[in-house]
């Protein structure tokens with residue numbers, strides 16, 4: 001008997017007579033806040049965990065300022081990033097299968113996101129347009145993420161509903177809530193370990209074209 | 210209304226004053242108290258220790274002894290908790306008896322709506338919510354409401370009040386070192402409350418806490434809620 | 441030796457291990473401070489959600505439902521992962537799982553394998569198996585790294601080095617990583633770990649992770665973490681191997697909307713952990729080129745077959761029960777001598793390890809205070825299961841004097857006459873040991889009591905004697 005058969009047989013024996021009961025889902029699914037409320041909450045929650053949030057009518061300029069302030073001169077982007085978001089005055093490197101070492105040599109990464117969740121201050125990346133592959137937002141030490149106000153949902157169930165199609169299509173998803181952190185030393189939260197140590201969210205109105 | 214007192218094997222044998230105090234309180238409120246003499250133990254000790262057969266036999270016996278009682282009252286949060294939460298599963302046919310069983314403060318506050326029982330006291334008390342009254346039985350703040358209504362009681366806050374005192378029945382002897390360490394933390398908390406007595410709803414935990422206080426040579430006394438309410 | 445998964449070592453009874461542990465003031469102070477911090481955070485973030493109790497209801501029910509459908513969900517998960525280019529392996533026990541991992545890692549040409557903190561791989565003793573096979577496991581989670589460098593076993597599910605404070609970690613890093621200048625600032629210590637592991641991440645060939653959950657209908661594997669080491673491993677390695685207990689599977693995508701709320705809030709007391717990675721098989725151009733999912737039984741089906749104990753498999757390893765536990769507070773995790781310490785360990789280990797694997801003392805390492813059940817996000821009745829495990833021990837092992845006494849006591853309580861006679865007898869027998877109303881010699885099982893407590897003697901009049909007197913009057 002293969003291990004597979006054996007385990008499935010054990011399960012069959014163990015569960016003889018067991019019935020599957022329905023799941024009560026009385027928890028909150030839809031939020032109640034309007035767009036401004038959601039965005040304000042999102043902002044507070046990202047800041048709570050050490051991320052920086054900027055609101056911008058002219059994303060290109062804001063991003064350029066953000067990068068300049070943080071001394072980032074070479075940044076990586078996904079080859080399909082909307083040109084309107086490209087900052088001037090910095091070297092932009094398209095992530096065309098850069099090696100981990102090449103990614104590590106960048107000063108930061110600039111991406112969009114799939115959606116964001118206000119209640120938890122989370123941004124979700126699913127490899128969609130402008131988001132790049134997972135390594136791009138992981139290896140460089142600074143992540144600048146452009147979030148459309150319309151993409152901010154209130155609750156976790158709303159966020160996951162937004163991501164369901166990607167999951168079904170087999171696309172990898174990363175949920176990011178603040179910069180990397182650890183609580184391993186005396187359970188004191190320290191921001192900045194292996195993942196990007198700095199997270200900057202730029203809130204924009206328009207869909208990048 | 211008549212109530213049947215389930216005094217518990219522990220109070221009956223080692224802390225009879227708790228039973229006497231409960232009778233005083235109940236009679237002062239005009240209740241008729243019965244003491245079914247056939248009662249022994251509800252089986253909590255055996256259940257917690259893993260002896261399900263003995264526990265089941267004793268649960269059945271409890272149901273039979275108190276079958277005719279309109280209301281059963283006990284000065285023990287853990288016994289009341291065991292009777293209400295476990296006995297119905299062990300012996301379903303006595304579930305209705307279990308449902309009529311109340312811990313003393315629960316009976317007074319929830320069932321009878323009484324907070325002032327007409328007692329007086331002089332001193333600074335701190336209240337330790339015993340785990341089973343707190344989490345199994347969920348008596349809430351009933352004991353504190355009763356204490357607050359007693360003229361002369363000054364209630365001092367107990368730091369880390371909901372932390373277990375470390376008694377746990379057989380645990381206190383099987384894992385004596387841990388039990389003693391938990392007790393030490395509780396005794397420190399009691400000392401820092403500045404109270405001259407610690408009050409609880411369970412004679413068993415009080416035996417452990419009181420025994421620890423005495424061993425330390427502490428002047429703080431361990432008193433059962435019933436004893437305060439009987440004063 | 442941390443590689444010695446506790447079960448393969450000679451079982452150490454909890455009471456004697458705990459007796460030593462309660463004298464370790466440094467560890468106890470560290471554990472107490474950590475518990476206080478995390479408890480306060482958990483309470484605060486759970487209170488933020490007014491549907492918290494409804495989430496717990498859903499969490500318990502969806503885990504139960506998934507468990508009851510395992511027979512269908514596992515093949516479904518297998519199908520989805522395989523269709524996305526992953527390879528699924530099945531392992532009946534630890535040995536089989538270790539063999540699979542070693543084989544895959546070797547075939548991938550690795551000498552060094554990166555590890556994301558995983559209890560499941562601790563459970564099966566994977567690091568030792570890798571070392572035996574000439575491969576070097578490198579723990580990448582900060583606390584696991586601390587344990588690995590210190591050659592100590594983890595003492596907490598989530599924060600394996602909870603028993604160490606910042607100064608001890610600094611000293612360890614100074615010694616083992618050669619960082620003489622290091623201070624004990626947590627930020628600097630985290631920075632040291634980053635620098636130490638950076639190169640290893642960038643050259644990673646093979647990485648091994650556990651899984652917090654896997655969604656059958658989509659084939660999605662989920663890893664929840666904070667530091668980014670999980671992302672590094674699951675993204676940068678050429679080959680990713682995930683070892684997952686079969687109980688971790690859930691049915692639907694939307695089940696994650698519950699677990700991803702319950703887990704971070706219960707575990708680290710955060711609204712959401714910094715990083716959650718979700719992936720299905722392999723993705724061309726993004727992440728590892730090969731993905732292997734090892735589905736591990738190793739005792740899970742044994743727990744599944746015990747309908748009373750089955751809910752233990754709901755556990756999402758948040759460790760809230762450990763943080764709430766007053767026993768753990770006094771002893772820390774090492775006294776348990778198991779991979780899973782604390783309340784969950786006391787009910788899970790006996791199930792996973794089977795009849796002969798672990799000391800029967802574990803289910804008794806609790807005062808049954810219930811603090812654990814109050815916080816468990818999936819509503820496992822931990823005290824109830826402790827009692828259940830106690831019953832199994834009592835039935836399977838000889839209980840000596842204790843068993844004889846309890847059975848005798850059962851007979852005494854079964855009859856009023858016997859009970860009253862026993863009360864009188866106790867009063868008579870205690871005489872030589874009693875002075876001024878106190879027991880003065882603590883013999884036999886009472887010795888433990890006497891170590892820290894006085895005991896009143898059985899008084900001259902029991903309650904029932906008083907009642908009978910009063911009735912007569």
Ligand code: SF4
Pocket residue numbers: 706754755756757758759760761762784812815816817818819820
């Ligand atoms: S038993 Fe419950 S509280 Fe403990 S780790 Fe598991 S899920 Fe968390």
